[in-house]
Amino acid sequence: MKTEDLKNNTEYKYGFTTDVENIRSPKGLSEETIKFISNIKKEPKWMLEWRLKAFNRLKVLKEPDWQKPKYPKIDYQDLYYYSAPKGASEKPKSLDDIDPKILETYKKLGIPLVEQKRLNGIAVDAVFDSVSVATTFKDELTKKGIIFCSISEAIQKHPDLVKKYLGSVIPLSDHYFATLNSAVFTDGSFVYIPPNTKCPMELSTYFRINASETGQFERTLIIADKGSYVSYLEGCTAPMRDENQLHAANVELVALDDAEIKYSTVQNWYPGDEKGVGGIYNFVTKRGACRGKNSKISWTQVETGSAITWKYPSCILQGDNSVGEFYSIAITNNFQKADTGTKMIHLGKNTKSKIISKGISAGNADNMYRGLVEIKNKATNSRNYTQCDSLLMGNKCGAHTIPYIKNNNASSTIEHEATTTKINEEQLYYCNQRGLDQEEAVSLIVNGFCKEVLQQLPMEFAVEAQKLVAISLEGSVG
Amino acid sequence: MLNIKNLEATIDNKHILKGLNLDIKPGEVHAIMGPNGSGKSTLANVLSGKNGYEIKGEIKYNGDSLKELSTEKRAQKGIFLAFQYPLEIPGVNTNTFLRTSLNSVRKAQGEKELDTLTFLKLIKEKASELGIDEKFLSRQLNVGFSGGEKKKNEILQMKLLQPKLSILDETDSGLDIDALRIVADGVNSYKNKENAFLIITHYQRLLDYIKPDFVHVLSNGKIIKTGNADLGVQLEKTGYSNIV
Numbered sequence: 001m002k003t004e005d006l007k008n009n010t011e012y013k014y015g016f017t018t019d020v021e022n023i024r025s026p027k028g029l030s031e032e033t034i035k036f037i038s039n040i041k042k043e044p045k046w047m048l049e050w051r052l053k054a055f056n057r058l059k060v061l062k063e064p065d066w067q068k069p070k071y072p073k074i075d076y077q078d079l080y081y082y083s084a085p086k087g088a089s090e091k092p093k094s095l096d097d098i099d100p101k102i103l104e105t106y107k108k109l110g111i112p113l114v115e116q117k118r119l120n121g122i123a124v125d126a127v128f129d130s131v132s133v134a135t136t137f138k139d140e141l142t143k144k145g146i147i148f149c150s151i152s153e154a155i156q157k158h159p160d161l162v163k164k165y166l167g168s169v170i171p172l173s174d175h176y177f178a179t180l181n182s183a184v185f186t187d188g189s190f191v192y193i194p195p196n197t198k199c200p201m202e203l204s205t206y207f208r209i210n211a212s213e214t215g216q217f218e219r220t221l222i223i224a225d226k227g228s229y230v231s232y233l234e235g236c237t238a239p240m241r242d243e244n245q246l247h248a249a250n251v252e253l254v255a256l257d258d259a260e261i262k263y264s265t266v267q268n269w270y271p272g273d274e275k276g277v278g279g280i281y282n283f284v285t286k287r288g289a290c291r292g293k294n295s296k297i298s299w300t301q302v303e304t305g306s307a308i309t310w311k312y313p314s315c316i317l318q319g320d321n322s323v324g325e326f327y328s329i330a331i332t333n334n335f336q337k338a339d340t341g342t343k344m345i346h347l348g349k350n351t352k353s354k355i356i357s358k359g360i361s362a363g364n365a366d367n368m369y370r371g372l373v374e375i376k377n378k379a380t381n382s383r384n385y386t387q388c389d390s391l392l393m394g395n396k397c398g399a400h401t402i403p404y405i406k407n408n409n410a411s412s413t414i415e416h417e418a419t420t421t422k423i424n425e426e427q428l429y430y431c432n433q434r435g436l437d438q439e440e441a442v443s444l445i446v447n448g449f450c451k452e453v454l455q456q457l458p459m460e461f462a463v464e465a466q467k468l469v470a471i472s473l474e475g476s477v478g
Numbered sequence: 479m480l481n482i483k484n485l486e487a488t489i490d491n492k493h494i495l496k497g498l499n500l501d502i503k504p505g506e507v508h509a510i511m512g513p514n515g516s517g518k519s520t521l522a523n524v525l526s527g528k529n530g531y532e533i534k535g536e537i538k539y540n541g542d543s544l545k546e547l548s549t550e551k552r553a554q555k556g557i558f559l560a561f562q563y564p565l566e567i568p569g570v571n572t573n574t575f576l577r578t579s580l581n582s583v584r585k586a587q588g589e590k591e592l593d594t595l596t597f598l599k600l601i602k603e604k605a606s607e608l609g610i611d612e613k614f615l616s617r618q619l620n621v622g623f624s625g626g627e628k629k630k631n632e633i634l635q636m637k638l639l640q641p642k643l644s645i646l647d648e649t650d651s652g653l654d655i656d657a658l659r660i661v662a663d664g665v666n667s668y669k670n671k672e673n674a675f676l677i678i679t680h681y682q683r684l685l686d687y688i689k690p691d692f693v694h695v696l697s698n699g700k701i702i703k704t705g706n707a708d709l710g711v712q713l714e715k716t717g718y719s720n721i722v
Contacts, residue, residue: 424565425529426565427565427567429528429529429549430561430564430565430567431579432527432548432549432550432553433526433549433550433553433558433559433561434553434575434579434582434583434635435553435554435579435580435582435583435586435639436550436578436579436582437548437550437582438550440578444567444570444574444575444578445570447570448567448569448618448619449568449569450569451569451570452569
């Protein structure tokens with residue numbers, strides 16, 4: 001990354017808004033709002049009932065407050081739960097039906113949706129506020145029996161799959177934000193890979209928040225049937241605003257016998273300004289079930305945006321010999337806060353999990369790794385390896401590591417390694433002496449620190465992620 | 479090329495250089511010898527622009543004052559320091575580091591940056607001149623390198639970046655006789671009329687291979703004696719105590 005590119009990127013370059021006319025639900029959280037959402041999506045009755053069940057459950061749940069980053073109370077009655085560009089609720093049949101302004105938005109974000117300019121070998125589902133506006137490469141995928149569409153479409157066209165798997169990993173009544181999502185979720189992606197099929201391209205969803213005073217409640221469900229493989233990536237951006245906006249997603253993954261799901265996230269929601277005003281509250285529940293034997297789920301996340309990131313992408317290792325992995329880079333700068341990590345629940349025999357977490361904290365930011373490794377009594381010969389490294393830049397930031405470890409099986413082993421280091425002045429001096437300026441030096445050292453995680457990302461995104469790492473830390477040394 | 483007048487340097491309230499004078503012309507090799515704590519490494523750090531020193535006096539490089547220039551600007555202008563203890567940077571491939579470094583310097587000097595293929599060709603050539611195995615270039619920078627490998631890597635970087643003024647800070651320390659010869663050959667093959675060397679060392683043995691034009695004895699922050707190559711040989715026999 002060259003200095004000039006860096007300079008051009010100093011501002012959050014995805015901070016623009018698109019001026020489109022919106023259709024909104026009534027303000028506030030109510031049965032009326034939920035019915036509005038279900039109705040506008042033309043959902044079957046069972047789906048509405050499911051939502052209302054969640055809503056009833058929500059009434060008795062309390063918002064958790066055990067997390068490290070505290071935030072002012074969210075007024076759930078002062079939010080819009082559905083906002084979509086006019087006309088988009090009827091999903092456009094072809095790209096010609098999409099508002100050119102929205103196409104232009106995705107083009108600006110580097111995600112061209114028009115046929116000729118599509119990203120090579122990557123199918124994209126584009127979610128704009130509360131609706132999916134386009135899904136590319138659908139025909140090619142359909143030929144292989146792969147279903148890749150918005151969750152709204154799946155509810156209508158593939159109800160059996162949705163009924164069977166929705167809520168099967170994150171139950172309706174799981175916890176406050178997950179239950180809130182179950183009641184009001186608007187859009188997200190649905191993926192089904194049939195048995196013995198290797199998905200021929202990367203699947204990805206690009207989430208964009210555009211409207212103000214609106215929460216985004218993404219719902220994604222990925223099912224890898226026996227012996228199948230899929231690699232999926234999500235990216236996220238939002239406009240720069242002084243208000244905090246809530247993104248509360250539920251992502252469920254199911255891997256059956258011998259199936260593998262690789263799920264990567266590059267999260268670059270608006271982080272707020274350098275004084276900590278504005279930014280997204282990224283409160284997300286991500287959970288994968290390795291339901292079949294020899295199945296594997298691998299989470300990779302690069303978390304650079306959001307005012308607060310609060311999530312623990314987890315694996316439930318039910319099938320014998322199943323494998324769970326979690327690779328994470330969490331970067332917090334200025335007044336950003338992160339409380340993130342994973343949960344690895346070992347139920348089956350010979351299950352393995354690996355956790356590699358790299359936390360980088362700069363400015364006045366606070367970065368927490370919190371994780372649970374639990375080996376249940378029937379999970380004989382299971383293993384976990386955890387490595388948590390923290391890198392501090394400057395004197396005002398914080399790094400914390402809280403690993404919870406429960407081992408109920410004497411034949412199983414858990415290893416945990418953790419380090420905390422400050423960015424080394426001598427290393428910077430060495431780089432400077434070789435002609436690298438301060439930003440280049442920081443970028444090089446930090447990318448080196450994150451390497452084990454970056455190399456897990458699909459090639460197409462690794463370069464972008466490296467740049468993002470450098471940009472996120474801009475001005476943090478100096 | 480380099481003109482130092484009355485240079486004083488203080489760090490953490492310790493007055494280390496106390497009025498040092500030195501002139502280096504293109505094509506010259508200067509050796510600085512002296513006992514521990516005399517200020518040899520401080521001189522290297524001050525010339526390369528390391529932070530934290532309070533500086534008085536004058537340092538001119540090709541007629542311009544160096545004092546206001548950052549470390550990277552000095553590097554880009556052709557000042558190279560071979561570190562006494564080269565730093566390890568985990569996760570960073572040696573090739574990547576060298577290419578980033580070379581391109582930063584080239585860019586600053588108004589030259590075209592090298593693409594990966596051209597770079598790889600160049601670096602392989604330079605590495606083989608120093609008898610460095612190619613595999614070494616794809617390892618993480620200095621991580622797990624032996625003392626000798628780290629020093630050879632410094633000389634490789636010098637030959638790659640083609641500086642005008644090369645400062646070698648105790649590059650000979652910790653080297654066995656074979657590595658010492660490789661390092662010396664590297665320096666000798668790079669030496670020409672245009673560039674100059676400032677070699678900081680404790681011992682004469684490196685000077686057996688790299689013949690200096692001048693030998694200076696640094697003691698208590700000042701150069702107290704200057705001579706030709708014979709002075710180094712004499713010091714080896716009699717020690718510093720006779721002059722200091």
